[in-house]
Amino acid sequence: MSLSRKQFDILVAIVESASPLSQRELENVTGHSLGTINKVCKELTEMKLILNGQVTEKGMEALEPYRAKRAIFIAAGFGSRMVPITLNTPKPLVRVHGKRIIDTLLDAVIEAGIEEIYIVRGYLGEQFDQLLYKYPMVHFLDNPVYNEANNISSSMIARSLLSNAYVFEADLLLSNPKIITKYHYTSDFLAIPKDRTDDWCFEVKDGVIREEKVGGENCWQMVGISYWNAEDGQKLTSDIEKVFTGPGGRERYWEQVPLVYCKENYQVAVRACKEEDIVEIDTFRELKEIDKSYDV
Numbered sequence: 166m167s168l169s170r171k172q173f174d175i176l177v178a179i180v181e182s183a184s185p186l187s188q189r190e191l192e193n194v195t196g197h198s199l200g201t202i203n204k205v206c207k208e209l210t211e212m213k214l215i216l217n218g219q220v221t222e223k224g225m226e227a228l229e230p231y232r233a234k235r236a237i238f239i240a241a242g243f244g245s246r247m248v249p250i251t252l253n254t255p256k257p258l259v260r261v262h263g264k265r266i267i268d269t270l271l272d273a274v275i276e277a278g279i280e281e282i283y284i285v286r287g288y289l290g291e292q293f294d295q296l297l298y299k300y301p302m303v304h305f306l307d308n309p310v311y312n313e314a315n316n317i318s319s320s321m322i323a324r325s326l327l328s329n330a331y332v333f334e335a336d337l338l339l340s341n342p343k344i345i346t347k348y349h350y351t352s353d354f355l356a357i358p359k360d361r362t363d364d365w366c367f368e369v370k371d372g373v374i375r376e377e378k379v380g381g382e383n384c385w386q387m388v389g390i391s392y393w394n395a396e397d398g399q400k401l402t403s404d405i406e407k408v409f410t411g412p413g414g415r416e417r418y419w420e421q422v423p424l425v426y427c428k429e430n431y432q433v434a435v436r437a438c439k440e441e442d443i444v445e446i447d448t449f450r451e452l453k454e455i456d457k458s459y460d461v
Contacts, residue, residue, distance in 0.1 A: 287311025328398030
């Protein structure tokens with residue numbers, strides 16, 4: 166059963182609430198008008214997806230195709246700008262205030278009910294085995310060409326796993342785990358609305374990413390966390406291989422496949438987050454600013 170966007174929003178709002186929501190509260194949570202809430206709740210009741218303000222078993226079944234089922238972490242790179250700390254430790258395993266960077270992401274993934282977790286590793290790959298003590302469900306995928314190609318090489322190894330899947334750059338320090346959500350209506354990329362940025366960013370129209378570029382005004386600064394629905398995940402399996410094996414393919418970033426080189430095949434939504442939700446620590450100097458214990 167396919168749901169309309171409004172039906173989806175209301176079902177998810179009800180499921181995620183700790184207590185029953187009034188229509189006025191649903192209006193506040195979803196952003197839809199009170200009239201729309203009233204109309205759609207009647208539809209959902211007639212469809213037997215909700216009953217007395219609660220989602221039924223049939224309603225949960227209707228949401229199942231929209232549920233995030235797996236997470237892939239791209240964690241193979243060297244992290245050259247974090248030298249000297251990365252000379253002996255892969256960047257995702259660097260500790261900030263005593264906690265490994267990747268743990269902030271893994272904890273949020275598990276909190277969202279995602280149990281199928283893959284980490285694509287390369288540089289000092291055996292060090293990732295330490296994660297198994299805390300996260301025994303993790304599976305490792307080894308990237309033997311991480312030092313000869315860009316991160317598209319890691320997506321090549323995981324390309325058959327991208328349906329109903331999150332893809333994470335594994336070196337992001339997450340402070341708001343709530344941005345990792347269980348249900349997604351469509352494929353999406355997290356981004357921060359910006360008046361101006363010199364970083365990688367998106368041009369967005371009607372909520373859909375139209376262009377990826379470096380630097381811009383009135384744009385959305387890219388965060389390295391995306392979600393891919395079942396249909397788009399299947400397309401990525403072949404599109405990643407096509408770009409990787411094509412001219413100059415090994416030099417590409419993985420997200421350029423759906424956003425640049427094969428963008429006619431995808432409609433990727435932008436999903437807003439805030440500056441304080443997540444931090445990408447690019448350099449050792451930035452690490453020292455965040456965690457003073459490194460400033461010795």
